[in-house]
Amino acid sequence: MRKFMAIAVAAMLLVFGMVMTANAAEYVYYENDFSNAATLSDFTQYRGEWGVTDGQLMLTGMGGLEMDQQCFLLYTKDPGAKNLTDYILEVDMLNTQSQGGPLLRCDITQASNKSSNSFYGYQMFLSYTGSQLAMGRANASDGWQGNLHVGESVTAPGANLHLYCKVEGKNLTYIVTDKATGKEIYNHTMENAEWALGSFGFRMVIMNSGLVNVGVTGFDNLKVTAIGAVGDWLASGKSLADYKPNVKSNPVVQTSVDTVVIPQSVKVDASKLDATKTEYVFYENDFSNPATISDFTQYRGGWSIKYGGLYYNEVTSGFDAATNFSFILYSANHDANLLKNYTVEADLMNSQSAAGIITHADLVQASSVYANAFYGYLSFVANDGTKGSVGRSKWDGSWAGTLKEGESLLTHGSDYHLKVVHQDDVLTFTISDKKTGEVIWEDVESSAEWTAGTFGFRIRRSWENLVNFDKAYFDNLKVTVHGTEAVLLNAGYHPNAEIVGELNLPAAKGVELKMTLNQTKYTLNGEQKTMDVAPIIRNERTMLPVRYVAEALGAEIGWDGATSTATLKTADTEIKITVGASEAVVNGKAVKLDSPAFIENDRTYMPVRFVAETLGATVAWDGATSTATITK
Numbered sequence: 100m101r102k103f104m105a106i107a108v109a110a111m112l113l114v115f116g117m118v119m120t121a122n123a124a125e126y127v128y129y130e131n132d133f134s135n136a137a138t139l140s141d142f143t144q145y146r147g148e149w150g151v152t153d154g155q156l157m158l159t160g161m162g163g164l165e166m167d168q169q170c171f172l173l174y175t176k177d178p179g180a181k182n183l184t185d186y187i188l189e190v191d192m193l194n195t196q197s198q199g200g201p202l203l204r205c206d207i208t209q210a211s212n213k214s215s216n217s218f219y220g221y222q223m224f225l226s227y228t229g230s231q232l233a234m235g236r237a238n239a240s241d242g243w244q245g246n247l248h249v250g251e252s253v254t255a256p257g258a259n260l261h262l263y264c265k266v267e268g269k270n271l272t273y274i275v276t277d278k279a280t281g282k283e284i285y286n287h288t289m290e291n292a293e294w295a296l297g298s299f300g301f302r303m304v305i306m307n308s309g310l311v312n313v314g315v316t317g318f319d320n321l322k323v324t325a326i327g328a329v330g331d332w333l334a335s336g337k338s339l340a341d342y343k344p345n346v347k348s349n350p351v352v353q354t355s356v357d358t359v360v361i362p363q364s365v366k367v368d369a370s371k372l373d374a375t376k377t378e379y380v381f382y383e384n385d386f387s388n389p390a391t392i393s394d395f396t397q398y399r400g401g402w403s404i405k406y407g408g409l410y411y412n413e414v415t416s417g418f419d420a421a422t423n424f425s426f427i428l429y430s431a432n433h434d435a436n437l438l439k440n441y442t443v444e445a446d447l448m449n450s451q452s453a454a455g456i457i458t459h460a461d462l463v464q465a466s467s468v469y470a471n472a473f474y475g476y477l478s479f480v481a482n483d484g485t486k487g488s489v490g491r492s493k494w495d496g497s498w499a500g501t502l503k504e505g506e507s508l509l510t511h512g513s514d515y516h517l518k519v520v521h522q523d524d525v526l527t528f529t530i531s532d533k534k535t536g537e538v539i540w541e542d543v544e545s546s547a548e549w550t551a552g553t554f555g556f557r558i559r560r561s562w563e564n565l566v567n568f569d570k571a572y573f574d575n576l577k578v579t580v581h582g583t584e585a586v587l588l589n590a591g592y593h594p595n596a597e598i599v600g601e602l603n604l605p606a607a608k609g610v611e612l613k614m615t616l617n618q619t620k621y622t623l624n625g626e627q628k629t630m631d632v633a634p635i636i637r638n639e640r641t642m643l644p645v646r647y648v649a650e651a652l653g654a655e656i657g658w659d660g661a662t663s664t665a666t667l668k669t670a671d672t673e674i675k676i677t678v679g680a681s682e683a684v685v686n687g688k689a690v691k692l693d694s695p696a697f698i699e700n701d702r703t704y705m706p707v708r709f710v711a712e713t714l715g716a717t718v719a720w721d722g723a724t725s726t727a728t729i730t731k
Contacts, residue, residue, distance in 0.1 A: 124326055124327055124328075124330045124331055124334075125324055125325070125326050125330050125334075126324065126325045126326075126330040126331075126333040126334045127322065127323070127324050127325075128183070128186065128323045128324065128325045128333060128339075129141075129174065129321070129322075129323040130321065130322050130323070131156075131321045132154065132319065132320050132321075133151045133154050133155055133156050133318070133319055133320075133321070134154050135151070136150070136151040136152075138151065139151045139156075140176070141174060141175075141176040142172045142173060142174055142175065142176075142300060143172060143173055143175040143207075143210075144162075144172045145170075145171055145172060145173065145210055145211065145212045145217070145218070146162065146164065146168070146169065146170040146171055146172075146212050146215060147160065147161060147162045147164060147168075147170025147171070147172075147303075147305065148160030148161065148162045148170075149170070149172050152314075152317070153317075154319065155193060155317030155318060155319045156301065156317060156318040156319070156321075157313075157314060157315075157316065157317045157318075158170055158199075158303050158305065158312050158313050158314070158316070159313065159314055160313065161305055161313065164305060165305075166305050166306045167304065167305065167306065167307060168215060168304070168305055169198075169215030169216075169302055169303065169304050169305075170215070170302070170303055170304075170305065171202060171215065171218050171300060171301065171302035171303070172300050172301060173202065173205050173207055173210055173218065173298050173299070173300035174298050174299050174300055174323075175207050175298065177339060177340070178207075178340060179338060179339030179340035179341075179342065180207060180297070180298035180299070180339065181206065181207050181208060181296070181297055181298060182296060182329070182339050182340070182342045182343075182344050183204070183296055183297060183298060183299075183325065183329060183339065184266075184295065184296045184327070184328070184329045184344045184346055185266060185267045185268065185325070185326045185327040185328070185329055185330070186203075186265075186266060186299075186323055186324060186325045186326060186329070186330075187263070187264070187265045187322075187323070187324045187326060188201050188203060188262075188264045188265075188299050188321070188322070188323050189261070189262065189263050189264070189320075189321070189322045189323075189324075190261075190262050190318050190319070190320060190321045190322070191259065191260070191261050191262070191278065191318065191319040191320045192225065192259070192260045192261075192262055192316065192317075192318055193259045193260075193316065193317045193318070193319055194257060194258075194259065194315055194316055194317065195225055195229055195254070195256060195257065195258050195259070195260060195316055196229055196256050196257075196310040196311060196312045196315055196316050197225075197227050197228070197229050197256070197304050197306065197307040197308070197310035197311075197312055198224055198225060198226055198227045198229075198303065198304040198307060199224060199225055199301070199302065199303030199304065199312055199316055200222055200223050200224025200225055200262065200301070200302065200303075201222070201223055201224075201262060201264050201299060201300070201301055201302075201318075202218050202220055202221065202222050202299060202300040202301060202302050203220055203221045203222075203223065203264055203266050203294075203297070203299050204220040204221055204266055204294040204295065204296055204297040204298075204299075204348070205218045205219055205220035205221075205294075205297045205298050205299065205300060206219040206220065206294075206297045206348065207297065207298045211241075213241050214241050214242070215243075215302070216237040216238075216241060216242050216243040217237070217241045218237055218300065218302060219237050219239065219294070219297070219350070220236065220237060220294045220297050221234070221235070221236045221266065221271065221291075221294055222234070222235050222236065222237075222302055223262065223264045223271075223273040224302070225254075225260070226249065227304065227307045227308065227310075228252070228308070228310075229254070229255060229256035229258075229310055230252035230253070230254055230255055230256075231249055231250050231251065231252050231253070231254075232249075232250045232253065232254075232273065232275050232284070232285040232287075233246050233247075233248060233249040233250065234246065234247040234248045234271060234273050234287065234289070235247055236291070236293060236294060236350075237350070238293075238350055238351045238352065238353050238467075238468060239348075239350035239351060239352045239353070240352055240353030240466075241353070242353045242466060242468040243468060244293070244350070244351055244417075244468060245468070245469060247271070247289060247291055248287050248289060250285050250287065253284040253285060254275075254277065254284055256310055258277060258279075259277070259278040259279060260275050260276065260277060260278060260284075261275070261276040261277075261278050262274075262275055263275070263276070267326065267327065269290045269291065269292045270288060270289070270290060271288065271289055271290070271291055272287070272288040273285065273286075273287050273288075274286045292349060293348065293349060293350045293351060293417055294348045294350060295344075295346040295347055295348045295349070296344050296346055296347075296348065297348070299323055301318055303316065328344075328345075329342060329344065349416065349417070350417070351415070351416065351417035351418065351467065352467070353466045353467050353468055354396065354397065354398045354399075354466065354467045359433050359436060359462045359463045360433050361433065361436065361437070361595075362433075362434070362593040362595065364593075364595045364596060364597055365592070365593075365596050365597070366596070366597045366599050367587065367590070367592055367596045367597065367598055367599065368599055368600055369598050369599060369600035369601055369602045370600060371590070372586050372587070372590050372598065372602060373586065373589065373590065374586060374602050374603050376585065376586055376589040376590075377581055377582055377583075377585050377586060378579055378580070378581050378585050379579065379580045379581075379584075379585035379588040379589050380577065380578070380579055380580075381432075381434075381435070381438070381441065381578045381579065381580045381588065382394075382429065382432070382435075382576070382577075382578040383576065383577050383578070384576045385407070385574065385575055385576075386404045386407055386408050386409045386573070386574055386575075386576070387407050388404070389403065389404040389405060391404060392404050392409075393431070394429060394430070394431035395427040395428060395429055395430060395431075395555065396427060396428055396430040396462075396465070397427045398426055398427060398428065398465060398466065398467045398472065398473070399415050399418060399423070399424065399425045399426050399467050399470065400413060400414060400415050400418070400423075400424075400425025400426070400558075400560075401413020401414070401415070401425075402425070402427050406572075407574065408448060408572035408573065408574045409556065409572055409573040409574070409576075410569055410572045411425045411558045411560070411567060411568060411569070412568065412569040414560070414568075415467070418467075418470070420560075421560050421561045421562075422559065422560070422561075422562065423470060423559070423560055424453075424470040424471070424557055424558065424559050424560075425557070425558055425559075425560065426457060426470075426473055426555060426556065426557035426558070427555050427556055428457065428460050428462060428465055428473060428553050428554070428555035429553050429554050429555055429578075430462055430553065433462065434588075434593055434594055435462075435552075435553035435554065435578075436461065436462045436463070436551070436552055436553050437551055437584075437593065437594045437595045438551055438552070438553070438580060438584060438594055439521065439550060439551045439584060439594075440521055440522050440523065440580065440581050440582045440584055440585075441458075441520075441521055441554075441578060441579060441580045441581065441584075442518065442519065442520045442521075442577075442578070442579045442581065443456050443458055443517075443518070443519045443554045443576070443577075443578050444516065444517065444518045444519075444575070444576070444577045444578075444579075445516075445517055445556075445573050445574065445575060445576045445577070446514060446515070446516055446517070446533055446573065446574040446575045447480065447514070447515045447516075447517055447571065447572075447573060448514045448533075448571065448572050448573070448574055449512055449513075449514065449570055449571045449572065450480055450484060450509065450510075450511065450512065450513050450514070450515055450571055451484050451511055451512070451561075451562075451565040451566060451567045451570060451571045452480075452482055452483070452484050452559050452561060452562035452563075452565035452566070452567050452571075453479055453480060453481055453482045453484075453558070453559040453562060453567075454479060454480055454556070454557070454558040454559065454567055454571055454573075455477050455478050455479020455480060455488075455517065455556070455557060455558075456477070456478050456479070456517055456519050456554065456555075456556060457473045457475055457476070457477055457554060457555040457556060457557050458475055458476050458478065458519050458521060458526070458552070458554050459475040459476050459521060459546060459549040459550065459551060459552040460473040460474055460475035460476075460549075460552045460553050460554065460555060461474040461475065461549070461552045461553075462552070462553055464496070466496065468496055469492075469496040469497050469498075470498075471492040471493075471496060471497055471498040472492065472496035473492060473555065473557065474492050474494070474496065474549065474552070475491065475492065475549045475552050476489065476490070476491045476519075476526055476546060476549055477489070477490050477491065477492075477557055478517065478519045478526070478528035479557065480509060480515070480530070481504055482559065482562045483507075483562065483563075483565070484509060484510075484511045484562075484565050485507035485508065485509045485510070485511075486504050486505045486506065486507055486508070486509065486540075487504075487505040487508070487509070487528065487530045487539070487540035487542065488501050488503065488504045488505065489501070489502045489503045489526065489528050489542050489544050490502055491548065491549065502542075502544045503542045503544060503631065505540045505542065508539050508540055509530070509539065509540075511565060513532070513533075514532075514533040514534065515530050515531065515532065515533055515539070516530070516531040516532075516533045516536075517529075517530060518530075518531070521546055522581070522582075522650065523655040523656055523657070524545060524546050524547040524550060524656070524657065524658075525543060525544070525545060525546060525646060525650070525656060526543070526544045526545070526546035527541065527542070527543050527544075528540075528541065528542050528544075529541045529628075537627075538627060538628055538629055539629075540629060541628055541629040541630070541631070542631050543630070543631060543644070543646055543647070545658060547658065554578060556573055558571065580594070583598060583602060586598075586602065603670075609624075609730075609731065610623070610624065610651050610652060610653075610716070610729070610730065610731045611623075611624055611625070611728065611729070611730050612624075612647075612648065612651045612728070612729040612730075613726055613727070613728050613729075614634050614643065614647075614707070614726065614727050614729075615634070615724060615725055615726045615727075616633070616634050616635070616636065616641065616725035616726070617633045617634070617635065617725070618633050618634075619631070619632065619633045621647070623651055630643075630644070630647055631644075631702075632644060632700065632702055634707065634727070635704070637694060637697070637704070638693070638694040639694075640693060640694040640706050640707075640708070641706070641707045641708065641720075641727060642694065642697075642704040642705065642706060642707065643704060643705070643707050644702045644703060644704060644705075645665070645667070645703075645704075645705040645707065645710045648707055648710055648711050648714075648716075648729060649667045649710060649714070651729070652669070652711065652714045652715070652716055652729075652731055653669055653714075654667045654668060654669050654672075654674075654714055655667070655668045655669070656668075658703075662677060663677055663678040663679070663698075663703075664676065664677040664678075665677075665696070665703060665705070667710065667714070669714060672685065672686060672713065672714060672715070673685070673686055673687075674710065674713055674714075676692070676696050676705055676710075677696070678695070678696045678697060678698055678703060679695055679696070679697065680692070680695055680696070681695055683709070683713075685713055690713075692706060692709060693706065693709070694706045707727060707729075708727075711729045714731070715731055716729050716730060716731040717729070717730050717731070
């Protein structure tokens with residue numbers, strides 16, 4: 100009996116001790132119902148103007164920022180807040196509009212007003228549209244590292260929400276409840292170990308898409324509760340400044356070219372230039388020398404040269420998911436950042452999943468903030484390894500989308516020759532079989548959005564069971580500049596030099612172009628090529644995206660989207676053709692068209708014969724084979 104009693108007492112003491120420990124592990128560190136305007140001094144205002152108005156914390160002014168800028172402030176009254184590890188932040192977000200939300204685990208020793216992302220921690224927030232809840236974070240170099248999760252549209256501007264945000268070890272939890280209904284509308288928990296400790300605060304955009312936060316959206320009833328070991332420490336009456344957390348943050352570091360040196364433009368007399376030297380080999384690398392990896396900046400992932408090839412073979416911390424991309428850019432000669440018209444050729448060996456060539460990439464902006472922060476174009480083999488594709492990034496560094504994706508024509512484990520040509524705001528991407536030389540896929544796109552920049556490579560770690568990591572590699576890189584930039588480089592000038600006087604470039608060589616109705620295959624001077632669309636008959640006239648004819652005949656091509664007008668220009672001829680117009684303008688004079696240009700499947704079709712003959716070529720038609728032969 101005594102033994103039973105002893106066990107029972109011990110059990111009760113154990114339970115009591117567990118309850119005491121559990122209670123001690125939660126400590127209310129900070130509360131503010133914002134009824135006292137003086138408590139605004141508990142925070143440092145890094146960006147924008149904040150105030151306590153009508154019992155709420157609000158963004159009250161722009162503070163010299165633009166309307167689309169983000170503002171933030173952090174709790175700094177207690178310097179020991181930098182040692183907060185695990186805690187729960189609860190707050191009401193009232194009359195929601197556009198993006199805004201709490202910041203957590205922010206390093207107040209680094210925080211500044213340099214950018215809207217210099218809070219160095221996590222954000223749990225409402226999206227720009229005012230309808231979605233999301234989780235994201237900054238990186239260690241003053242940049243936005245990207246979203247960790249974005250939910251579906253579950254709310255709308257004007258709502259009153261209660262936000263529950265918990266950071267505990269590697270776990271991040273974000274629960275949002277609609278205050279009017281009590282309904283839970285978002286609940287997401289995930290792991291991320293980039294930011295392990297730090298203070299809290301708020302971040303909000305001034306205005307987005309007409310949704311204005313200034314003086315409208317407010318935060319109320321803030322409560323921060325320390326939990327776990329740091330909660331025990333504070334509950335015992337000890338100072339947070341004396342707490343020694345056994346963790347440290349490991350955020351992703353943004354890699355960038357520290358200083359991009361753009362040479363000063365000089366004036367060069369055209370008479371001093373050799374106009375016949377219209378090609379210039381800017382860079383070659385067969386990747387036989389491992390030391391030449393230093394010619395590139397490695398923004399994402401570890402790259403190395405071995406076995407005579409360029410491999411992606413090391414994962415960047417924080418971007419170790421199989422689906423993450425890695426990329427590098429050529430940065431040894433900053434003249435590359437000025438290049439407009441050039442060709443990049445390289446072999447993609449043992450092709451697996453997504454991999455390709457980056458062009459027109461801006462070194463000034465390039466970073467590791469996004470997987471796509473190369474700020475230019477990507478001509479690549481698509482994720483499943485069977486299709487050719489062309490895409491581009493946005494001006495904010497995110498992926499703008501695929502411009503074109505072909506049919507499944509490629510095979511895993513094969514060797515391909517990739518060729519990307521930029522000529523007068525036109526990008527042509529060709530994939531050839533390295534063994535046979537046969538052109539497998541070719542696409543032509545406008546490249547007027549990103550008009551100049553360097554080159555490099557981008558590759559995905561893996562996709563399903565298609566592994567690029569340390570398996571697929573690039574070889575035999577060659578970059579050739581053409582046109583006036585090549586003339587300048589051959590003469591020892593930078594490509595941004597200004598040519599004074601008329602530079603008489605050599606006339607185009609003899610051309611024979613054969614195109615067959617309803618076939619995408621065509622030949623140019625005997626070499627077989629592929630168009631993205633086939634010639635068609637409309638109004639008894641052969642129509643085609645005329646770029647293929649114009650480029651073969653040496654014409655520069657421009658496009659004015661505002662007026663839907665294409666301009667084709669040679670040394671002595673300028674043709675302007677507007678979609679739907681019955682007349683073209685040739686050297687300033689109106690000329691009647693027997694068939695107007697039209698747009699179909701995002702391609703502008705024009706009468707082939709009219710364009711070819713106006714550019715001085717001869718067109719012959721073989722009715723038996725439905726083939727047009729254009730010669731000049």
